[in-house]
Amino acid sequence: MATMHDVARLAQVSVSTVSYVLTGTRPISQGTRARVLAAMAELDYQPNAMARGLASRRSRILGLLLPMDERGLGATETAFVTGAAAAASAVGYHLVLSPVGGGGDLDELRRLASQRMFDGVVLMEVQLADERVAALQEAGVPLVLIGRTGDASGLSYVDIDFEQTVREAVAHLVGLGHRRIVYVNHSAEALNSGYGPALRTRDAFVAAMTGHGLEPVMIPAEDSAAGGRAALAAALARTPDLTAMLAMNETAIFGILGELTARGRSVPDDVSVVSMVTSPQVAELATPALTAMTSPGSTMGRIAIEALVRHLDGSGDERHQQLLPCSLEIRGSTAAPPSRQPMGADQ
Amino acid sequence: MATMHDVARLAQVSVSTVSYVLTGTRPISQGTRARVLAAMAELDYQPNAMARGLASRRSRILGLLLPMDERGLGATETAFVTGAAAAASAVGYHLVLSPVGGGGDLDELRRLASQRMFDGVVLMEVQLADERVAALQEAGVPLVLIGRTGDASGLSYVDIDFEQTVREAVAHLVGLGHRRIVYVNHSAEALNSGYGPALRTRDAFVAAMTGHGLEPVMIPAEDSAAGGRAALAAALARTPDLTAMLAMNETAIFGILGELTARGRSVPDDVSVVSMVTSPQVAELATPALTAMTSPGSTMGRIAIEALVRHLDGSGDERHQQLLPCSLEIRGSTAAPPSRQPMGADQ
């Protein structure tokens, strides 16, 4: 493995000159630069990352802190990670995935942060009250959140624009002629514990429906196929003549579809279904393929990394705050509602 | 940020002594060790990862090289990654995810390897002929593969035991009384291009069926819901009275299920379905939930990391080669075949 010394010797310059060629920190004449570059090429020189990190006090490593306690990453999170990694490598950084368990690993996190291995970190799955944020800030590590804490005023974050996303989804259904739309949210516990996306979409749904002069009917659902089936039963009990459903819950929606079919209601002829914050891969699995609000996973990853790097490279701008809407992708699960009452009843 | 010097001063010992306490490289007396530990605690000392890496020539960072060109990671790959990350952090290593695009990024890979940032790497999605392997070996980076190259004799790898997995799946179906079982593999292109899992399962299916005195019927399928529907059509054309299907294709299987329902064949009453190399999360999405051969994702990740670390820490054993079977998880998609011809015909 060639070192800078070898390059310097071959190019007949000092090591510092080689370093300046590499980093561009000081002006170097054309001739010298060319000789150094040639020497590097000849020796197949690669700077040693550790030595660089030690001397410059910048590791050029970014941490992506994600809780991996549960069942791993969904497609949305995966897209986020890949987008972030690609963005990082595009600007010459490495991205380290650190599975910091959501709960007691706070000390572990502190230790990580103090090891000076990360120039900055992206924190995923942020809760409304997230103690990891404080821990990281105390350690003085530049930080970008995915999601938002309750008071995120002083922080950088990238999050989904739930208001806009819900508004668009509702507009799509209303535009098709639907009037009785039920929203299937996350579980009641998630709502009670202050899970941001659940709360924000709830409020947005009420606002959107009210704006159209419609009644906002909402049902919570456990994150499972069974939860989806139960939610559908509850929804039909409450609004027997519903013609459309909007679901926040990537897992429950498969239960909803299954139960709908089991009850002899066809999708989308009898009931239209829109899935929120969903990846195309998952949407395509369903039969029919789901019309969905596609989450901007990889874009979010890219933006988060870019904001972080901009901060690190000192382009001054503290506090990057941005909301991204999901985009409507129409597939086979939505259509106009049945022209008149599908299963008997008045009018 | 406290340094080793600060600790040494406070504990009234030399820096080297502090280092020995930290690394256990040389014996240290009880009293001294205690004083040093106390000083560390008081100063909230954390060793600087870069300095350590530079001086010891070991970064304690492991690379996980995975191609991220396509649609991101499935649940199986995710489980693998989380398992690997957990195992790495358990033995004091960090895991860096590097999205090395499958194709032209070979130079990028070489560069990465030469930067001495990784003590070792795990290579995912290995092809039968994979040039990345050679590139890494030339760079002298310890290596563990997930999957196998054509000739893996000199390499360390962890892979799924496809033979055993297929055998178990077939045994399950045969045990239920099925005789006409169709195997839905990956696409014809995948087979032609020598994709290992597709070839290995194909051969294993032939062997298993023949072993039971049954005829091995096989159909390729594109990796999509549409591909699954087409495959079902082809399967029914070829074996109209099939009673069970075994599918290797996590995506196609949803198309198969949808089409089965559309054709009025109920699962599992008319047709049993087993999904191979599938994660529980995906299996649960289907209606009914899929009986599946669950891929040992996180176990594989753990084993791969442990093998790599054992190699690095010089416990001598080169070449760890291991195959892991998927485990049968019975859910709702398999049952005994219909007692006698479900749709007319002889006997």
Place this chain on the structure above:
DNA sequence: CCGCTTCGTCGAAGCGCTTCGACGATCATT
């Protein structure tokens, strides 16, 4: 033509840690 700034380069001093050789002290052996 003189003093001044700017340019291009060098040498040396670290960055915070590991590791090697050295050395007094302790301990078991003959």
Place this chain on the structure above:
DNA sequence: AATGATCGTCGAAGCGCTTCGACGAAGCGG
């Protein structure tokens, strides 16, 4: 009681790089 071994500790020499101050050589205005 003399002789090694072994134990516990220290000082110093790097690991490969960045960065600071210095300095000769140009380039400039007056």
